Amino acid sequence: MNLIEVKDLSFYYENEKYVLDKVSFVIESGKYYSIIGHNGSGKSTLAKLLMGLLVKKEGSISAFNLAYNRQNIEEIRSHIGIVFQNPDNQFIGSTVQDDIAFGLENRRVPHEEMSDIILKFTKEVGMSDYLEKEPEMLSGGQKQRVAIAGVLALNPDVIIFDEATSMLDPVGRKDIHDTIVKLREKNPNLTLISITHDIEEAFQSDEIIVLEHGKIFAKGKPEEILEKASDLKRIGLNVPFLYEVKEELSKRGIKVNEYKDIQRMVDEICK
Amino acid sequence: MARLSIGRYVAYDTFIHRLDPRNKILALILLMVAIFFQFSTYEVTFIVDGILALFIFGLMIVSKIRFKDFIKSLSALWFMILLLLIINIFIPGPNKESYGVAWTMWNYDVYWASIFQSIKITIRLILMISLTLILTQTTKPLDLTFAFEWFLAPLKLFKFPTHVVAMTLSIALRFIPTILDETHRIMNAQTSRGVDFKHGKFVEKMHAIVSLIVPLFVSAFERSDELADAMEARGYNPKGKRTRFRKPKWSFKDSVSLLYVSAITAGVIVVSVLNLAITSDLFFASSLLVEFAIFIIFVLIGIFYTTFRRKK
Amino acid sequence: MQIKFLDVSYTYSPKTPYEFNALKDVNLDIKEGSFTGIVGKTGCGKSTLIQHLNGLLIPTSGEVNVDTYVLTNNKKRRTKKLKDLRKKVGVVFQFSENQLFEETILKDVMFGPLNFGAKAEDARKISIECLKKVGIPESYFEKSPFELSGGEKRRVAIAGILAMSPDVLVLDEPTAGLDPTGTKEIMNLFKTINEEGKTVIFVTHDMSLVLEYATNVIVMKDKEIVKEATPAELFIENQEEYNLETPQISLLAKALIDKGLKLDLTKVKDISSLVDEIVKGRAK
Numbered sequence: 001m002n003l004i005e006v007k008d009l010s011f012y013y014e015n016e017k018y019v020l021d022k023v024s025f026v027i028e029s030g031k032y033y034s035i036i037g038h039n040g041s042g043k044s045t046l047a048k049l050l051m052g053l054l055v056k057k058e059g060s061i062s063a064f065n066l067a068y069n070r071q072n073i074e075e076i077r078s079h080i081g082i083v084f085q086n087p088d089n090q091f092i093g094s095t096v097q098d099d100i101a102f103g104l105e106n107r108r109v110p111h112e113e114m115s116d117i118i119l120k121f122t123k124e125v126g127m128s129d130y131l132e133k134e135p136e137m138l139s140g141g142q143k144q145r146v147a148i149a150g151v152l153a154l155n156p157d158v159i160i161f162d163e164a165t166s167m168l169d170p171v172g173r174k175d176i177h178d179t180i181v182k183l184r185e186k187n188p189n190l191t192l193i194s195i196t197h198d199i200e201e202a203f204q205s206d207e208i209i210v211l212e213h214g215k216i217f218a219k220g221k222p223e224e225i226l227e228k229a230s231d232l233k234r235i236g237l238n239v240p241f242l243y244e245v246k247e248e249l250s251k252r253g254i255k256v257n258e259y260k261d262i263q264r265m266v267d268e269i270c271k
Numbered sequence: 272m273a274r275l276s277i278g279r280y281v282a283y284d285t286f287i288h289r290l291d292p293r294n295k296i297l298a299l300i301l302l303m304v305a306i307f308f309q310f311s312t313y314e315v316t317f318i319v320d321g322i323l324a325l326f327i328f329g330l331m332i333v334s335k336i337r338f339k340d341f342i343k344s345l346s347a348l349w350f351m352i353l354l355l356l357i358i359n360i361f362i363p364g365p366n367k368e369s370y371g372v373a374w375t376m377w378n379y380d381v382y383w384a385s386i387f388q389s390i391k392i393t394i395r396l397i398l399m400i401s402l403t404l405i406l407t408q409t410t411k412p413l414d415l416t417f418a419f420e421w422f423l424a425p426l427k428l429f430k431f432p433t434h435v436v437a438m439t440l441s442i443a444l445r446f447i448p449t450i451l452d453e454t455h456r457i458m459n460a461q462t463s464r465g466v467d468f469k470h471g472k473f474v475e476k477m478h479a480i481v482s483l484i485v486p487l488f489v490s491a492f493e494r495s496d497e498l499a500d501a502m503e504a505r506g507y508n509p510k511g512k513r514t515r516f517r518k519p520k521w522s523f524k525d526s527v528s529l530l531y532v533s534a535i536t537a538g539v540i541v542v543s544v545l546n547l548a549i550t551s552d553l554f555f556a557s558s559l560l561v562e563f564a565i566f567i568i569f570v571l572i573g574i575f576y577t578t579f580r581r582k583k
Numbered sequence: 584m585q586i587k588f589l590d591v592s593y594t595y596s597p598k599t600p601y602e603f604n605a606l607k608d609v610n611l612d613i614k615e616g617s618f619t620g621i622v623g624k625t626g627c628g629k630s631t632l633i634q635h636l637n638g639l640l641i642p643t644s645g646e647v648n649v650d651t652y653v654l655t656n657n658k659k660r661r662t663k664k665l666k667d668l669r670k671k672v673g674v675v676f677q678f679s680e681n682q683l684f685e686e687t688i689l690k691d692v693m694f695g696p697l698n699f700g701a702k703a704e705d706a707r708k709i710s711i712e713c714l715k716k717v718g719i720p721e722s723y724f725e726k727s728p729f730e731l732s733g734g735e736k737r738r739v740a741i742a743g744i745l746a747m748s749p750d751v752l753v754l755d756e757p758t759a760g761l762d763p764t765g766t767k768e769i770m771n772l773f774k775t776i777n778e779e780g781k782t783v784i785f786v787t788h789d790m791s792l793v794l795e796y797a798t799n800v801i802v803m804k805d806k807e808i809v810k811e812a813t814p815a816e817l818f819i820e821n822q823e824e825y826n827l828e829t830p831q832i833s834l835l836a837k838a839l840i841d842k843g844l845k846l847d848l849t850k851v852k853d854i855s856s857l858v859d860e861i862v863k864g865r866a867k
Contacts, residue, residue, distance in 0.1 A: 036765060038762050039732060039733060039734055039761070039762045039765065041734050041852055048500065051500075051503075051504050053500050053503060054502065054755070055679055057662075062539065074506065074508075077504065077506055078506070081504070081505075082504045084497065084500070084501055085506075086497055088449055088494075089494050089497035089498050090497070090498070090501035091445075092445070092498070092501065092502060092505075093443045093445070094411070094413045094441060094444065095413075097516070098413065098516065098517070101504060101516030101517075102502075102507070103505040103506060104514070105513045105514050105515060105516055106505060106506035106507045106508065106511070106513055106518065107506055107513045108512060108513065109514055110514060111514055111515055111516065111518060114514075114516045118516075126522060132282075134448075135445070135449075136448040136449065136452075139625065150505065151505075154506070155366065156503065166760050167759070169624070169625045169788045170788050170828050171624065171625065172625075197762050197763065199763070199765055208739060215703070236761045236763070236764040237763070237764075241831045241832075241854075242831075242835075243855055245854055245857070247859070248854050248855060248858040249861065251858075252858055252862050254861065254865070262834065262835060263838065265835075266835070266838040266839055266841075266842050267842070268812065269839060269842075269861060270839065270842040270843060271863075295626070302725055453681075455683060456676060456677075456678075456681070457681060459634065459639050459676060460674075460676045460679065460681075460682040461682060462639060462669070463637055463639065463669055463673070463674040463676070463744070464669075464682070464694060464695040464698060464743060464744070465666060465669060465670065465695055465698030465699045465747070466698060467666065481684065482684050482694070485684035486681050486682055486683065486684050489681075489684075489729060
């Protein structure tokens with residue numbers, strides 16, 4: 001089932017060149033998508049358009065069979081949640097539980113139900129011991145986990161991660177990564193869209209969309225994208241580490257097929 | 272990492288901490304009224320102030336405010352006390368002579384009344400600061416904002432967006448530590464580029480301040496953009512109806528303690544009226560009585576209003 | 584310029600309820616001309632340490648010697664004028680793009696040199712030179728810095744420090760938030776600067792950058808320095824006790840060695856050097 005359909009979508013800020021130029025793709029239910037590309041390739045603009053925070057200039061965009069317009073936007077947003085890049089600038093409540101409550105209050109969840117919901121989802125991200133903590137007492141990774149809990153509490157069908165790990169240290173990054181993996185195991189119907197620089201992470205998703213200068217440069221399953229590895233490198237994007245090793249080896253006459261698992265690759269090299 | 276410690280909420284679980292923030296604000300106002308009431312003689316003034324001081328210091332002990340924090344919160348006061356003393360000594364006032372001359376300095380008479388007056392104001396300032404300290408150390412900023420919003424509720428009749436004001440306030444409070452950290456970071460960065468924030472000529476100082484203020488503003492604007500997006504994405508609509516997570520509960524102990532504080536204030540006013548009547552300032556006394564009546568009505572309405580709103 | 588830490592400890596807000604010890608008995612020797620990486624988990628004291636390098640912080644106890652400058656709590660021994668030190672040790676803080684404030688990019692870069700007393704003409708000359716070095720085209724010079732993208736802003740901020748012509752360049756997580764291309768460009772820039780003879784000190788969480796670029800590495804853990812080594816030495820041994828991630832290259836290389844392939848780990852820095860070693864190893 002297609003949850004989101006984007007067709008020939010274009011966007012530009014006033015008097016400037018196109019940030020997004022005729023972008024088309026569909027988001028299917030239950031899949032994990034990654035959107036990769038340089039800083040300034042239009043990734044974050046795309047996320048804001050999907051959230052209805054920006055209004056398209058040309059083309060069409062619809063979600064859950066609803067066109068993006070003033071009447072539908074509240075309904076659309078009730079299906080889609082987003083975790084932004086900066087942990088500080090999306091922490092709205094003055095404590096962890098107040099922050100999660102913020103979304104619930106907006107959705108007019110009855111007061112009596114809130115505490116249970118907050119507890120349930122802070123547990124899910126491992127933050128239930130921090131309910132009364134203020135943001136300045138939390139690490140970046142912890143704040144992002146609160147942001148995820150805040151999104152989950154609103155029971156969305158799609159979650160967008162807009163470079164949610166790029167401002168975190170390795171510990172925080174791993175935290176969020178593990179949280180996402182667990183989330184997918186628990187909710188197989190949840191659709192994820194991850195906008196990321198982390199190439200290793202991107203290649204674990206079901207589908208990859210590569211953006212370059214506001215256009216879709218490539219789109220497909222990770223294996224299909226890797227067939228265009230040299231093109232990716234030409235526009236300055238990395239490929240997964242082991243794949244790059246495999247390619248370097250083949251240049252030097254050592255043929256290896258494996259590039260997904262380090263141990264199998266080692267076995268093949270030492271054969 | 273350097274954080275302000277004075278006046279910040281300290282998470283204990285005392286009787287005062289558990290009181291409804293609305294009650295605490297009302298009690299603060301009542302006690303302030305009591306503190307600043309006038310009496311015709313300094314004897315009565317000091318006795319009443321002494322009783323109030325005992326009560327307020329009792330409150331401070333109950334709410335576990337550390338003596339060190341209390342002393343620190345007064346640190347800005349010393350200069351003011353000195354200033355007060357000088358002003359009171361050199362500015363002529365009515366009935367200055369009534370308590371006689373304390374000493375004579377270069378042919379200038381220093382009256383006891385001037386010194387008493389300075390002491391009186393000092394005591395009252397200290398009491399006032401103590402009350403504010405109790406309020407801010409025992410009440411979360413968020414709860415204060417809530418109480419503030421609640422008191423403004425009648426303005427909704429005139430389409431005043433009380434909820435938006437309260438939301439703005441609570442976000443401002445939430446971001447104070449973040450912005451302080453940011454200020455510190457930018458100061459470090461500019462100091463590393465040769466800026467001296469402490470010394471230098473006026474022009475240099477202005478330039479130094481610009482190099483701090485501009486980046487702070489730019490980042491504050493960026494923050495507010497991102498914050499607005501984050502709020503919108505989570506369904507915030509300033510015009511829409513919202514439910515509430517935090518609901519302060521007005522309990523029996525709130526009613527009792529508010530009545531208790533009202534009684535103290537009423538007592539102070541009665542003493543003041545009697546005191547003025549005895550010293551035969553009848554006109555002033557009667558005008559105070561009228562004020563007193565108005566005040567009692569105000570308190571009654573306040574308590575009635577709280578009880579009524581609670582049941583709704 | 585020699586940099587030496589002698590038993591340096593630092594405590595924030597001492598004698599208050601917010602007292603916080605961030606450095607404990609740090610001894611350190613950073614060699615002139617080195618490319619030194621400082622690594623460790625968040626909160627281990629890295630940022631506090633680098634703020635000692637240009638006198639933003641003065642040790643609570645112990646002594647920091649930078650060239651002839653002495654930073655200590657002892658008022659008699661302490662160097663009085665720290666401004667000269669700040670000219671010699673240029674520090675680029677984390678998210679340095681936030682420090683820009685002038686009307687034009689060129690003016691912003693000139694800000695540092697002018698503060699340190701350079702003549703307007705000289706400041707202009709060196710600023711243009713530095714902007715070119717970080718890859719900002721001349722057509723941008725008169726633009727407002729706020730029109731730039733995040734990565735460009737950061738390069739302007741770095742140019743602003745370079746224009747002070749410091750002998751030592753200190754960088755706090757210079758690649759945070761940059762995409763892989765941006766990271767590579769900026770690290771190569773620091774490498775060039777290092778090769779021109781300047782000492783470069785950088786704080787990072789990215790171990791592969793340490794392996795690829797650094798000549799020396801300092802590992803911090805819980806306010807202390809727990810290891811000083813070359814990157815190869817650090818990643819050969821089992822560094823998990825320091826809570827560090829192992830770069831993927833080292834993981835792969837070690838797995839190959841475990842399988843019996845003979846590799847010289849000290850030569851493995853990036854993919855091409857690893858592949859060189861694999862080819863050699865298989866030939867043996």
